[in-house]
Amino acid sequence: MLTNILRHIPENNRFERIWKLAQVDFKKRYYNDKLGLIWALINPLSQIAIYYFVFTVVLEKDEENFVPFLFSGLIMWIAFSEATKTGANILTNKKYLIENIQFNWIDLYLSHMTSIFMGLIFNLIAYFGTVIIMGVNLGSQFLLFPLVLLNWFVLTTAVVIILSLLNPIFEDIKHIWAIVILVGFWVSGIFFAGSFYLTEYKWMIHLNPFVGILLNTRACLLEGNEFYFSMFVENMIASFALLAVAVFLLKKYSKKVAEFI
Amino acid sequence: MEELSIDIKNLSKTFSFHEKETSIIKKLGSLVTTPKRNRVLSDINLQINKGEVIGIIGKNGSGKSTLLKLILGVLEPDEGSKMVTEGKILRLALGLGFDMNLTARDNIYVNGAILGLSFKQIGKAFNDIISFAEIEKFVDTPLKFFSSGMRSRLSFAIAIHAEADIYLIDEFFGDVGDEIFKQKSQKAFETNLLSGKTILLVSHSLETIYELSDRVFVLKEGSGRMFEDVDGAIEWYLN
Numbered sequence: 443m444l445t446n447i448l449r450h451i452p453e454n455n456r457f458e459r460i461w462k463l464a465q466v467d468f469k470k471r472y473y474n475d476k477l478g479l480i481w482a483l484i485n486p487l488s489q490i491a492i493y494y495f496v497f498t499v500v501l502e503k504d505e506e507n508f509v510p511f512l513f514s515g516l517i518m519w520i521a522f523s524e525a526t527k528t529g530a531n532i533l534t535n536k537k538y539l540i541e542n543i544q545f546n547w548i549d550l551y552l553s554h555m556t557s558i559f560m561g562l563i564f565n566l567i568a569y570f571g572t573v574i575i576m577g578v579n580l581g582s583q584f585l586l587f588p589l590v591l592l593n594w595f596v597l598t599t600a601v602v603i604i605l606s607l608l609n610p611i612f613e614d615i616k617h618i619w620a621i622v623i624l625v626g627f628w629v630s631g632i633f634f635a636g637s638f639y640l641t642e643y644k645w646m647i648h649l650n651p652f653v654g655i656l657l658n659t660r661a662c663l664l665e666g667n668e669f670y671f672s673m674f675v676e677n678m679i680a681s682f683a684l685l686a687v688a689v690f691l692l693k694k695y696s697k698k699v700a701e702f703i
Numbered sequence: 704m705e706e707l708s709i710d711i712k713n714l715s716k717t718f719s720f721h722e723k724e725t726s727i728i729k730k731l732g733s734l735v736t737t738p739k740r741n742r743v744l745s746d747i748n749l750q751i752n753k754g755e756v757i758g759i760i761g762k763n764g765s766g767k768s769t770l771l772k773l774i775l776g777v778l779e780p781d782e783g784s785k786m787v788t789e790g791k792i793l794r795l796a797l798g799l800g801f802d803m804n805l806t807a808r809d810n811i812y813v814n815g816a817i818l819g820l821s822f823k824q825i826g827k828a829f830n831d832i833i834s835f836a837e838i839e840k841f842v843d844t845p846l847k848f849f850s851s852g853m854r855s856r857l858s859f860a861i862a863i864h865a866e867a868d869i870y871l872i873d874e875f876f877g878d879v880g881d882e883i884f885k886q887k888s889q890k891a892f893e894t895n896l897l898s899g900k901t902i903l904l905v906s907h908s909l910e911t912i913y914e915l916s917d918r919v920f921v922l923k924e925g926s927g928r929m930f931e932d933v934d935g936a937i938e939w940y941l942n
Contacts, residue, residue: 459816466813541777542794697779
């Protein structure tokens with residue numbers, strides 16, 4: 443369908459290049475495997491099954507709609523984790539492009555993020571299917587979800603750019619980032635409502651933008667959750683500021699980094 | 704008066720690096736110690752006119768690829784200046800950007816997009832590329848099942864459709880295939896790329912340099928010298 447839409451857009455090689463690289467990246471991740479795109483679904487579903495067992499059966503946590511609660515948090519986090527871990531290697535992986543043509547490096551990040559976003563959309567469709575089957579309603583602020591996704595996109599892109607610039611010079615960054623991802627996984631409110639931080643450890647909300655992103659994701663995707671506007675505005679400002687820093691670093695140091703690729 | 708396409712003045716490039724250390728203590732130490740320095744190009748002067756074909760020769764490690772990367776703008780010089788008056792620059796090397804897990808069809812679209820072609824242009828050239836590369840029966844076969852000759856032919860067939868103002872051609876005629884294909888590719892190269900475009904041709908094949916170059920730039924231990932006479936350049940290089 444997207445290819446049909448693209449046919450009606452005037453010829454633009456830059457746009458087409460970004461789209462083709464994203465398409466190929468997505469295809470490589472899933473299509474060559476026997477189960478193809480189903481793997482994109484099996485990953486969050488298997489995690490949901492494990493955590494559901496641990497929290498509700500072993501720890502006897504009794505919470506209403508725990509499956510959609512976990513699902514909504516996990517898909518946003520898994521997409522962030524995948525985008526940043528694979529994105530850290532983007533300059534090395536795309537060396538053949540960097541060394542052969544003149545183009546804006548931003549295109550690399552846009553194609554990478556588009557490819558990750560395609561996977562996220564696929565998982566969101568699976569989420570909507572799940573809540574329909576379970577008879578659970580979406581959140582009252584569902585129409586604000588594109589804004590939350592924009593917040594996620596801007597923040598993730600900024601982190602990917604910074605990591606990819608550091609990685610060729612300081613390769614240990616990928617191990618440090620793996621620890622950050624692990625800590626973030628347990629403290630960002632995937633398993634518990636991040637509103638807990640409103641009363642305790644309030645600094646966590648300012649330090650970790652994912653607390654706000656997950657809270658507002660659930661306000662949009664799951665009934666009975668509140669949308670925190672002030673947190674959303676703060677997150678948006680912080681994410682755009684981080685993106686501005688990332689783009690500045692990219693423009694200033696890209697040629698220096700190219701020597702290490 | 705001839706119009707300049709590339710004007711390089713007193714350009715130098717030095718790389719700084721740390722040796723790869725295996726011990727953790729030495730690795731940590733490399734964070735504070737001064738890196739080693741390797742001056743790859745020194746005081747290069749190069750003026751190229753629009754539509755000229757300049758051969759570039761030099762031993763491995765003489766700085767040929769670094770010079771191309773500096774012209775392309777991937778790297779920045781330490782000293783000196785570089786001015787490119789024409790528009791788009793493209794570096795052509797065989798096997799550019801192929802993904803072995805993708806089919807020939809996908810690789811044609813990816814490479815075409817990388818080489819500056821729109822989807823519409825790639826669609827128009829698609830059948831020509833396939834028949835030129837002689838892979839009609841393998842359009843939807845992943846490249847990992849291709850022989851190296853098939854890959855080289857496909858790479859060449861895509862590259863001759865590229866669109867740019869300045870071409871940096873890096874060992875493009877390496878392993879293009881059998882003698883018949885070599886002749887066919889030479890002819891296609893002359894028709895498609897040699898038509899008034901500015902070309903910097905890097906090759907270890909002195910025969911290719913001799914046949915195609917208007918002038919030759921020889922790189923020796925980081926320094927460069929331009930020869931108006933191709934014979935003289937090759938003689939100086941060999942001695």
